[in-house]
Amino acid sequence: MSEIQPEIERIERRLFLRQALSVGALTMLTGCDLTDGNAVDRVLSTMSKWNDGVQAAIFSSTRLAPTYAESEITTPFPFNAFYTEAEAPVVNGDSYRLQLSGKIANKKPWTIAELRTLPHETQVTRHICVEGWSAIGKWGGVPFKTFLERIGADTTAKYVGFKCADKYYSSIDMATALHPQTLLALDYGNEALPTKYGYPMKLRVPTKLGFKNPKHIAEIFVTDDYPGGYWEDQGYNWFSGS
Numbered sequence: 423m424s425e426i427q428p429e430i431e432r433i434e435r436r437l438f439l440r441q442a443l444s445v446g447a448l449t450m451l452t453g454c455d456l457t458d459g460n461a462v463d464r465v466l467s468t469m470s471k472w473n474d475g476v477q478a479a480i481f482s483s484t485r486l487a488p489t490y491a492e493s494e495i496t497t498p499f500p501f502n503a504f505y506t507e508a509e510a511p512v513v514n515g516d517s518y519r520l521q522l523s524g525k526i527a528n529k530k531p532w533t534i535a536e537l538r539t540l541p542h543e544t545q546v547t548r549h550i551c552v553e554g555w556s557a558i559g560k561w562g563g564v565p566f567k568t569f570l571e572r573i574g575a576d577t578t579a580k581y582v583g584f585k586c587a588d589k590y591y592s593s594i595d596m597a598t599a600l601h602p603q604t605l606l607a608l609d610y611g612n613e614a615l616p617t618k619y620g621y622p623m624k625l626r627v628p629t630k631l632g633f634k635n636p637k638h639i640a641e642i643f644v645t646d647d648y649p650g651g652y653w654e655d656q657g658y659n660w661f662s663g664s
């Protein structure tokens with residue numbers, strides 16, 4: 423520890439200097455002071471998009487999110503959405519068909535029963551919401567990589583997008599879609615997802631923040647065109663790794 427201490431101090435000092443510089447640079451480069459809200463927003467948005475690239479570059483497709491013991495599960499697991507729990511969409515499981523579009527070879531819609539014939543895994547992981555809470559839960563479902571391969575998704579494409587029954591939408595990078603812990607979750611605990619947690623299906627992505635875990639998925643699409651998302655389009659950082 424004693425040998426690496428000066429090195430740590432050096433790095434901290436450099437980070438500090440660089441941060442101090444970037445605030446000044448923001449004013450200098452843009453020619454606007456920090457009271458010009460729109461200009462500042464544009465700069466921050468550009469920085470956030472640049473940050474997406476950095477996060478994607480350092481994202482490791484093999485590094486796993488921490489997993490927990492069942493005894494550590496948060497009970498009751500919190501509900502969250504852009505509306506109240508009573509307003510969560512009630513999806514009819516019998517008539518439900520998961521729609522597929524974009525760069526996918528076999529776009530045949532899937533029933534829930536068909537999805538349940540695919541390989542099934544469970545995970546106990548932590549969900550982290552930008553609103554300032556986190557909770558440990560248990561989800562079960564089909565490894566998303568298995569599903570993408572099964573439908574003949576073009577895994578060289580850039581994005582996988584999601585449209586939800588409640589008009590929510592989101593999208594993730596292909597590397598995250600193929601990550602071993604990314605799950606097309608059909609279950610919460612040992613039972614089918616209840617309405618509040620996203621029946622009949624949500625994407626569980628423990629390597630990303632909560633808002634990148636779409637519930638009530640109605641359609642999945644594969645594309646090279648940036649699809650954005652409900653919160654992403656309001657300024658939340660798109661990559662949002664956890």
Ligand SMILES: Nc1nc2c(c(=O)[nH]1)N[C@H]1C(S)=C(S)[C@@H](COP(=O)(O)O)O[C@H]1N2
Binds near residue numbers: 635638
């Ligand atoms: N369809 C849909 N999915 C959604 C949301 C939403 O409003 N609608 N909210 C997101 C946010 S911000 C969070 S924190 C989690 C909450 O999931 P939970 O209710 O299972 O805790 O769902 C995410 N997925």
Ligand SMILES: [Mo]
Binds near residue numbers: 502551553633
């Ligand atoms: Mo969230």
